[in-house]
Amino acid sequence: MAQVDILFKEGEHEVLRFADLVVGEGVQANQFCIRRHERAALIDPGGDLTYTPLNIALSRLIKLEGLEYILASHQDPDIIASLPRWLMHTRCQVVVSRLWSRFLPHLASSYVTGKMGEALQSRILGIADRGKVLPFGDSELWVLPAHFLHSVGNFSFYDPISRILFSGDIGASLGGEEGEVTDFSDHIHSMAGFHRRYMASNRACRLWVSMVRKLGPAKIVPQHGGYFAGAQVGRFLDWLAELDCGVDLLAEDDYRLPAESALDLRVV
Template sequence: MDNKTSSYILFDNGEHKCIVFTSLVKGEGIQANQFLIINDREGAVIDPGGDLTYSPLTFELLKYIPLNRIRYVFGSHQDPDIITSMPRWLMHTQASIVASKLWARFLPHLNSAFTSGKMTGNWEDRLIELPDEGMSVPIGQSELCCIPAHFLHSVGNFQFYDPISKVLFSGDLGASVVGDPQTPVTDMEAHLRSMRGFHQRYMCSNRILRYWVEMVREMDIDMIVPQHGAPFVGREPIEQFLDWLWHLECGVDLIEPRIYRCPKTRLAVA
C-alpha cells in the first residue's frame, strides 16, 4: 500500500467498518495510529491523539462519517498521544468520552476549555468511567468490548475488541517504531527484536503479561492492531507474539536497586 495514505479500511462487510488513520503527525511528534468503528451510521473513535492530530484526523473522519454521528471517543490510557485532544471532542461533537475510572477525573486538567465557558452543558454527563473489569459499549447494532490491560503500561489501561471484525486494538502492547502500519508483520523474528527494548521498559512485569496472554488466547481474534507500527494478522503471527510475551521479562522483573540512589550527576549550567 502507499505509505502516504492517511487512512485505509481495515475491515468492511457492507454494514460494519473499521478504519485506521496513520501518519497524521507532522514534525517531530511520535507517530501514532487512530481508529474509527462505524456500525448502523454510528461511529466511535479510538485513541484520537492530541492537538497534533485533531485537525488532520477530523478532516479524514469526514470522508467516512459526519462528526455529529460520532457517539463515543475511547481512550485506552492517559498518554499525550492518546487523548489530550479530548476537550475539542467535547466542544465540537456530542460524543461521550469512555475512559478508565482511575484517571477520568484528571481529564479536565488537559485544557482550560472546561472552565473558560466554551464548554456547553455538563461535561461530566458525557464521561463514561470504565470499571476495572471493563464493559461492552453499544455502537449501532454492534458493540465494542473494553477489556482490561492494566499495567500494560498504565495503571488503568484498556484495550478494545471488535467482535465483528475480530480485531483487538491493543494500544501500546505490540507497538513498534518500525514497520508500516498498513502492512502486517511478516518477519516476526526481526519485528520482535525491534519491540524488545520498548516492552521491557514500559510493561510492568511478566506476571501481568501472562494474565493478558491467557485472556487473549480465549478470544476469537484475527488481528492485533497496536497504536504504533505494524499489525499482527492471522493466527500464526498472533501466536508467535503471544509466546514472546509469555516469556518476556520486563519492568519490575529487570529493575535494579542501584537505580534508586540520590543522583550524583549535576546539570552543567553555561
C-alpha cells in the same frame, strides 16, 4: 490526503486505520475508527497534532454527528490530549478508565470548561477495572482490562464483528514495519526496548495474554507501528508471555543516590 487503511469491511461495518496523519513530529501513532451503519467510534484519537487532519479525514468518511464514542486506552497525551476539541464539536461520550475520568477535565482550557460547564464531566464515561460491554447500534464494543500495560488504568478494545483487538501500547513498535507485520522475528527489535521499559511486569503480560487467547482475535492492532494478523497474532502472544519487563528487571543499583553530588547528605 491522508492514507486510510481498511482493516475490515463487511456490509455496513468497517474498521479504518489512519497511520500517517502527522509526519515528522512526535512519535508515529495510529488512530482507528469503527463504523457501523450511521454510528462510529474513534479509538485513541491523539493530541492537537492529529486533531485537525483526523477531523478532516473522518469528515470525508463518516458523519461526525454519528460519532458515539471516543475510546481512550489510557491517559497519555498522544492518546487523548485532543479531548476538549472532540467534546466541543461532537456529541460523543469519552470512554476511559475510572482512575483517569477525574483527571481528563484538566486537559480542557478555561474557555472550554466555561462553555461546557457540568456537561464536560457528564460526557466522560469512567469504566471500572473489570471493563464493560458498550452498546453500539445493533452490536457491541468490549472494553477489556489491560492494566499496568503500561498505564495503571489501561484498557484494550475489541470489536466482535471484525474480531479486531485494539491493544493500545501493547504490541507497539518504533521504527519497524508500519503495516501488517510479515516477518515477526525481524520485527521484535522494534518492540523489545519499548516493552521492557513501559510494560510493568511479566505477570501482567501473561494475564493479558491468557485473556486474549480466549478471544482468538483475527488481528491485534497497536497504537504505534505495525499490526498482527493470522499466524503473527499467536507469535506475538507467545513472545509477550515470555517477556521479562518493568519491575522484573529492577535491581538495587537502579535506586541509588547521585554519586556526583558535592553535598554531604549523611544523617547526623
